[in-house]
Amino acid sequence: MTNAAVEIMGVRKSFGSMTALEDVDLTVADNEFVSLLGASGCGKSTLLRIVAGFEYPTSGKVRVYGEDVTTRPPERRPTNLVFQRGALFPHMNVYDNIAYSLKLKKWSKKRIDDKVEEMLALVRLEHLGGRGPTELSGGQAQRVALARALAGEPKVLLLDEPMSALDLKLRQQMQLELRAIQRRLEATFVFVTHDQTEALVMSDRIAIMNRGRIVQVGTPQDIYRRPANVFVSDFIGQTNLLRGTVQSIQGGVATLDVVGTRLTVATVTGVSVGARAALSIRPEAVRVSRQESLPEGRGVEGRISEIIYLGSSIRVGAVLADGTTVWADLRDEEAEGLAVGDLVKLVWAPAAPTLLLGDNE
Amino acid sequence: MTGKRRSQWIAGLFVLAVLTYLYAPIIVIVLFSFTTSPRLSMPIEGLTFDWYRSALDNPLILSALTNSLVLALISAVAAGIMGAAFSFGLMRLKRPHVREALIGASLLPAIVPLLVIGISLAVFFRVLGMPQGLINTAIGHLIVCLPFVVLTMNARLETFDFSMLEAARDLGATPVRTFLDITFPLIRPSVVGAALLAAALSLDEFVITWFNIGNQQSVPVLVWGMMRRGVDPSINAIATLLLTLLVGLVICSNLLGRKKRS
Numbered sequence: 001m002t003n004a005a006v007e008i009m010g011v012r013k014s015f016g017s018m019t020a021l022e023d024v025d026l027t028v029a030d031n032e033f034v035s036l037l038g039a040s041g042c043g044k045s046t047l048l049r050i051v052a053g054f055e056y057p058t059s060g061k062v063r064v065y066g067e068d069v070t071t072r073p074p075e076r077r078p079t080n081l082v083f084q085r086g087a088l089f090p091h092m093n094v095y096d097n098i099a100y101s102l103k104l105k106k107w108s109k110k111r112i113d114d115k116v117e118e119m120l121a122l123v124r125l126e127h128l129g130g131r132g133p134t135e136l137s138g139g140q141a142q143r144v145a146l147a148r149a150l151a152g153e154p155k156v157l158l159l160d161e162p163m164s165a166l167d168l169k170l171r172q173q174m175q176l177e178l179r180a181i182q183r184r185l186e187a188t189f190v191f192v193t194h195d196q197t198e199a200l201v202m203s204d205r206i207a208i209m210n211r212g213r214i215v216q217v218g219t220p221q222d223i224y225r226r227p228a229n230v231f232v233s234d235f236i237g238q239t240n241l242l243r244g245t246v247q248s249i250q251g252g253v254a255t256l257d258v259v260g261t262r263l264t265v266a267t268v269t270g271v272s273v274g275a276r277a278a279l280s281i282r283p284e285a286v287r288v289s290r291q292e293s294l295p296e297g298r299g300v301e302g303r304i305s306e307i308i309y310l311g312s313s314i315r316v317g318a319v320l321a322d323g324t325t326v327w328a329d330l331r332d333e334e335a336e337g338l339a340v341g342d343l344v345k346l347v348w349a350p351a352a353p354t355l356l357l358g359d360n361e
Numbered sequence: 362m363t364g365k366r367r368s369q370w371i372a373g374l375f376v377l378a379v380l381t382y383l384y385a386p387i388i389v390i391v392l393f394s395f396t397t398s399p400r401l402s403m404p405i406e407g408l409t410f411d412w413y414r415s416a417l418d419n420p421l422i423l424s425a426l427t428n429s430l431v432l433a434l435i436s437a438v439a440a441g442i443m444g445a446a447f448s449f450g451l452m453r454l455k456r457p458h459v460r461e462a463l464i465g466a467s468l469l470p471a472i473v474p475l476l477v478i479g480i481s482l483a484v485f486f487r488v489l490g491m492p493q494g495l496i497n498t499a500i501g502h503l504i505v506c507l508p509f510v511v512l513t514m515n516a517r518l519e520t521f522d523f524s525m526l527e528a529a530r531d532l533g534a535t536p537v538r539t540f541l542d543i544t545f546p547l548i549r550p551s552v553v554g555a556a557l558l559a560a561a562l563s564l565d566e567f568v569i570t571w572f573n574i575g576n577q578q579s580v581p582v583l584v585w586g587m588m589r590r591g592v593d594p595s596i597n598a599i600a601t602l603l604l605t606l607l608v609g610l611v612i613c614s615n616l617l618g619r620k621k622r623s
Contacts, residue, residue, distance in 0.1 A: 054527055074530045087528040091546050100542075101532035152532060 011060030038209035080154035101152035264297030285352035286328035299347035394597035416595035436563035441556030444510030471508035479572035493575030501569035506559035554617035
């Protein structure tokens with residue numbers, strides 16, 4: 001692969017008896033925005049720190065644009081990191097913070113001035129060069145941290161949950177800005193986050209991590225629509241999981257027995273008759289119907305237990321015979337006339353569900 | 362209304378009484394260092410700087426003062442560097458319980474009676490064949506000062522953001538460069554503050570000094586000797602000088618600490 005920016009090959013990392021990463025492989029392409037997404041403790045930050053050079057892998061390799069950097073100290077890597085809490089130098093003003101890496105590279109004064117100005121313009125803080133880090137708001141400080149990391153023109157920018165300390169409005173705004181900056185600079189970004197929305201909004205591809213492994217890599221659409229396993233479908237967005245046993249596989253369609261109802265779904269590799277599996281359906285794909293007959297293979301019967309008003313939609317929960325609750329997100333007019341206690345049919349389009357092999361039933 | 366006013370009066374008087382109790386001896390000493398009467402008696406007859414002059418003319422007092430300042434300087438520099446390095450090392454330890462244990466261990470000498478430390482050191486140095494003198498005393502002072510330096514350094518390093526050091530490395534600085542550009546400028550006020558505290562502790566240390574200094578004199582040891590021979594008013598002058606020095610050091614130490622925190 002000639003245009004690979006970062007290649008992580010078979011990286012393992014253990015701290016004493018604790019294994020933080022198990023055999024991780026990931027390739028980030030040139031100009032790509034990749035998010036490492038996972039709950040805290042899943043190893044995403046450790047992986048990023050291995051790429052940055054703050055940790056060395058127990059085994060495996062890291063390459064940046066073809067160069068093996070596995071054992072190189074951070075100061076000799078073509079990567080820069082934006083830290084979670086900015087880590088600005090408090091005894092230097094904004095200008096000196098941004099200029100720090102350039103001074104180390106012994107750039108001329110003129111060139112440094114131009115670059116710092118360019119960076120300040122990029123993060124829209126043109127007039128704050130003389131401010132001290134303590135005089136900045138949280139959002140401004142993170143912008144300066146971004147400018148400082150980008151000033152040295154790293155080949156790959158690494159970001160370790162840089163917005164986790166900001167409030168929601170500011171975070172949403174900065175997500176769009178960060179994405180725009182990445183496109184404008186045509187740079188490669190690797191972004192660590194535990195916030196699925198953040199990952200969905202910004203990324204070209206998302207790598208979902210769980211317990212030290214990457215469990216799925218794909219575009220936001222791939223991951224949302226075709227989660228590879230129960231963990232991913234549960235982690236990204238809300239989903240209904242209908243667990244059952246595979247009855248038959250015919251012509252690319254698997255039939256599952258879920259609470260006595262036969263449901264059909266496109267089969268995936270590795271499924272065999274008699275196996276336990278789950279059907280994942282997003283709440284927005286589920287419709288509530290009062291018709292007598294259930295459409296063949298794509299509906300279940302339930303009793304409405306909850307109706308929750310969410311503003312832009314109404315979430316209706318219905319309990320199946322085995323106690324599982326299936327959620328449906330409906331528009332106002334679709335939910336009209338529904339009441340708690342109603343016996344209804346929950347139906348979906350033939351292509352809506354995904355078949356998952358359960359890995360954490 | 363009057364009852365409330367009266368209770369405020371009583372409270373005020375009580376505060377005044379406590380403050381008088383705390384400061385009266387010190388005020389008396391400072392006052393008598395300026396009075397003409399050679400005996401500690403009231404009323405004050407006149408004011409003079411004679412006792413300061415006679416104190417600073419006395420070669421014994423001068424050499425004691427020099428010794429004390431040398432000891433204070435050694436304590437400040439050595440305890441400052443050692444304490445800072447130790448605390449910094451502690452903060453980088455990943456396991457919190459190991460760190461707690463080591464902090465506890467380093468603070469223990471502050472609880473051990475000075476008498477015990479003084480005598481143990483004297484015996485220890487004798488076993489080693491080191492003659493009593495300033496070197497032994499300086500080592501003793503270091504033992505007394507270090508726990509306090511470690512304590513203040515720890516308190517100030519709690520808020521130190523170590524990711525700044527990683528940021529510097531990430532931006533291309535070698536470990537040495539990182540220390541010079543980031544670590545040192547940021548911890549300097551704390552280290553200097555802790556060093557001043559060490560100097561203050563060393564200046565009025567008596568017990569360990571007495572057991573280890575041999576036939577040399579430090580200011581506290583000299584004053585103690587002079588007191589045994591009757592009250593010489595120049596003692597008041599020396600005590601006032603020492604007091605001024607100590608108060609100055611402690612105030613500077615605190616100011617430096619405050620600046621770091623803001």
